[in-house]
Amino acid sequence: MKHTLSLLVALSLPLAAQAQRKPATAAKPAAAGNAIGAIKEADIKRDLFALAGDHFRGREGGTLDELKASVWLADQIRATGMLPAGDDGTYFQWFSLQRTRLTKSSTLRIGSHEIKLNEDGAVTAPTNANINAPLVYVGTGSPAELANVDVKGKAVAVQIAGAPTDGISYRRYVFGKFAGQAGELTKAGAVAVVFVSDPKQQALYDHWSHIYERGRYSLPGAASTRVVSTPPVIWLPAGAASWVQQAGQQLTANLQVESFQYPSVNIVAKMPGTDAQLKKEYVLFSTHQDHDGVRAPIAGDSIYNGADDNATGCAALLAIMRSFKQQPARRSALFVYQGSEERGLLGSTYFSAHPTVPQASIVAVLNAEMMGRNAPDSAALLGSTRPHMNSSDLVKTALAANQAGPKFKLDTEWDKPTHPEGWYFRSDHLPYARLGIPAIMYTSVLHVDYHTPRDEPQRIDYNKLLHMTQWMYLTGWAVANRTAPPAREPGFKLER
Ligand SMILES: [Zn+2]
Numbered sequence: 478m479k480h481t482l483s484l485l486v487a488l489s490l491p492l493a494a495q496a497q498r499k500p501a502t503a504a505k506p507a508a509a510g511n512a513i514g515a516i517k518e519a520d521i522k523r524d525l526f527a528l529a530g531d532h533f534r535g536r537e538g539g540t541l542d543e544l545k546a547s548v549w550l551a552d553q554i555r556a557t558g559m560l561p562a563g564d565d566g567t568y569f570q571w572f573s574l575q576r577t578r579l580t581k582s583s584t585l586r587i588g589s590h591e592i593k594l595n596e597d598g599a600v601t602a603p604t605n606a607n608i609n610a611p612l613v614y615v616g617t618g619s620p621a622e623l624a625n626v627d628v629k630g631k632a633v634a635v636q637i638a639g640a641p642t643d644g645i646s647y648r649r650y651v652f653g654k655f656a657g658q659a660g661e662l663t664k665a666g667a668v669a670v671v672f673v674s675d676p677k678q679q680a681l682y683d684h685w686s687h688i689y690e691r692g693r694y695s696l697p698g699a700a701s702t703r704v705v706s707t708p709p710v711i712w713l714p715a716g717a718a719s720w721v722q723q724a725g726q727q728l729t730a731n732l733q734v735e736s737f738q739y740p741s742v743n744i745v746a747k748m749p750g751t752d753a754q755l756k757k758e759y760v761l762f763s764t765h766q767d768h769d770g771v772r773a774p775i776a777g778d779s780i781y782n783g784a785d786d787n788a789t790g791c792a793a794l795l796a797i798m799r800s801f802k803q804q805p806a807r808r809s810a811l812f813v814y815q816g817s818e819e820r821g822l823l824g825s826t827y828f829s830a831h832p833t834v835p836q837a838s839i840v841a842v843l844n845a846e847m848m849g850r851n852a853p854d855s856a857a858l859l860g861s862t863r864p865h866m867n868s869s870d871l872v873k874t875a876l877a878a879n880q881a882g883p884k885f886k887l888d889t890e891w892d893k894p895t896h897p898e899g900w901y902f903r904s905d906h907l908p909y910a911r912l913g914i915p916a917i918m919y920t921s922v923l924h925v926d927y928h929t930p931r932d933e934p935q936r937i938d939y940n941k942l943l944h945m946t947q948w949m950y951l952t953g954w955a956v957a958n959r960t961a962p963p964a965r966e967p968g969f970k971l972e973r
Contacts, residue, residue: 511954512804513882516796518943524553524792525849525942526934528766529784536783537770538817538824539574539694539739546766547742550791550814557798559746562811562833570743572827574817577702577736578692579603585711587612587632587671588726595690598713599682601655603692605706606732608632610668614722618658629666632728634721636673646897647681659710668708669728674715682714687772694820696827697738704734741767743824744814745833748798750957752807759811759834760957761914762797762949763825763844763905764790765818769928778930785924785932787818790845793946800950806957808840815905825905829912840962841871842916843953844906848945849937850924856885856945857900859918860910862892864972865901868915871956871963875917878951883944891922894972898923902973911971915963919949 528536528546536546551568555561563570579600585592592598610632616622618635635658641650651672659670674682695702709732713721744766750756768783782788794812801810811834815824832839848856858879859865861872879885891900900923901907906916921941926932956963 510804511951512800513947513950515800515803516943516946516950518939520799521792521796521942521946522939524795525784525788525937525939528791529782529788529934531780531782535770535781536766536768538741538767538820539576540770542770543767543816544740544742547744547814547816550766551744553795554744554746554798554812557795558802559748559798559812561745562747563743563745564833568744568746570745570828570831570833571740572743572816572824572831573697573738574741574820574823575695575697575699575702575736575738576692577603577695577704577734578690580733580735583732584730585732586729587721588723590717590720592713595686598711598717599686599689600732601689601710601712602707603704603734604709604732605704605734606669606709606730608668608709608728608730610728612671612721612726612728614724618662628662630668632669632671633662633667634671634673635662636718637675637678640677647678649897651678651681655710655712663708669711669730670708671711671713671721671728673713673718673721676715679715682712683773686712694817694823696823702736704736741816741824743816743828745828746798746812747834748801748805748810750807750809751805755807756809758808758838758840758962760806760808760953761811761813761839761842761909762794762953763813763815763842763909764794764846765816765824765905766791766814767817767819767824769819772930775930781928781930782933784934784937785847785850785921786927787846788934789847789849789937789942789945793845793848793942793949796946797950797953800954806954808957810953810957811839818905822905822907826908829908829914836912836914839909839914841868841953841956842906842909842914843949844904844916844918845945845949846904846918846920847923847927848919848921849939849942850926851921853938853941854884854886855888855921856948857888857891857920857922859892859901859904859920860906860916861887862889864894864970865892865910867910867913867966867969868963869966871915871917874955874959874963875948875952878955879948882947882951885944885948888922891920913965913969915965919945921945
């Protein structure tokens with residue numbers, strides 16, 4: 478990548494040097510060379526180690542840890558010289574998230590087994606239930622096995638068997654059963670459905686039981702956190718298979734749901750543009766500051782530091798701010814760190830619906846999500862192919878910036894609607910794209926340490942992250958200086 482670096486140095490010549498070479502035709506400041514030299518690998522590394530350190534305890538949305546990290550970030554943002562652009566002249570836009578979960582006093586008993594919730598068994602969706610019913614085991618629940626069983630008024634135990642076909646993941650396979658099979662049994666009168674894992678699904682169970690423990694999150698008023706009293710769907714680990722089949726057992730459950738609000742926060746800053754008219758428009762640099770907090774330890778580590786996810790995006794935006802401070806563009810640059818992304822894109826959903834600048838003034842959204850892992854020379858730009866591309870004009874600008882800068886080989890697989898991870902739908906550009914605002918996401922995609930305590934600062938490729946940051950910056954710089962805003966794709970429609 479050496480040739481790339483020398484080009485970047487040329488692009489970043491200080492204004493003074495350019496003026497010396499061409500004293501008679503000095504360009505207007507905003508049209509002059511960019512300030513890519515202000516983006517420094519050492520700054521990015523320092524900021525990332527600080528934000529992904531254990532003292533912020535994984536920055537979980539809906540906890541004090543996210544708020545502490547957000548205040549720290551606002552201090553760093555102030556130090557770059559960006560102006561506050563949140564509510565009431567501050568760097569913050571506060572919002573409430575609604576959390577709905579089972580109370581700690583909820584109980585579940587099957588036969589002689591006292592089920593410690595989220596360890597010995599998990600309830601897959603919070604629901605109020607008071608049940609005392611006989612348990613009937615129906616094998617895998619095939620039509621033949623169900624033929625002579627009356628499930629009405631009973632708790633029904635089902636063995637999850639078989640393996641996913643058609644290339645779908647175990648997660649989708651198992652969750653498909655929860656939705657489909659449990660729905661059928663409930664319709665037939667079952668008062669609870671108990672699924673028993675196959676040993677192959679144990680890792681999946683271990684992971685999700687801790688997610689269920691946290692409950693559900695939404696913005697207030699959303700259907701997903703409405704308190705319900707539907708028959709519970711219970712998930713048991715594979716070890717339960719031996720005893721759950723015994724005849725004559727009773728299931729007793731007393732499940733209680735609690736629902737409450739907790740503050741989360743977006744951090745918003747801006748660098749005003751230099752053009753009297755265009756400064757009323759904004760190029761929005763987007764990222765999220767939260768991660769997964771403190772959870773069950775893996776190999777002795779319980780802090781999910783989220784170095785790649787998403788301290789990389791946070792450090793990248795700080796570096797881009799330093800460039801815009803050194804050399805503002807014609808349009809204004811807006812920087813939004815969105816809270817509670819991991820809880821369901823809540824900060825970006827809130828900000829896109831209640832932006833602190835007029836919604837129509839946002840000409841493009843460049844979202845930074847996990848930018849420091851995998852091969853040093855490859856990356857992905859989501860929203861760059863149909864049907865996810867909502868501005869071919871913006872994509873063209875981003876591809877040109879890649880050529881002018883880091884020259885990543887672009888992996889387009891992750892942008893496809895058929896990709897099993899559905900990656901396009903899992904980050905903060907999405908709510909903006911749904912509003913028709915040209916939006917793309919810069920990412921180095923998933924890796925084995927994703928959402929584990931091993932996503933730590935020492936595993937980041939800082940030179941790659943530098944190049945990802947430069948790519949975002951060069952795109953944003955071009956968009957902020959061109960005369961017309963990026964054109965929107967007519968007839969843009971997402972597949973889900
Ligand atoms: Zn993320």
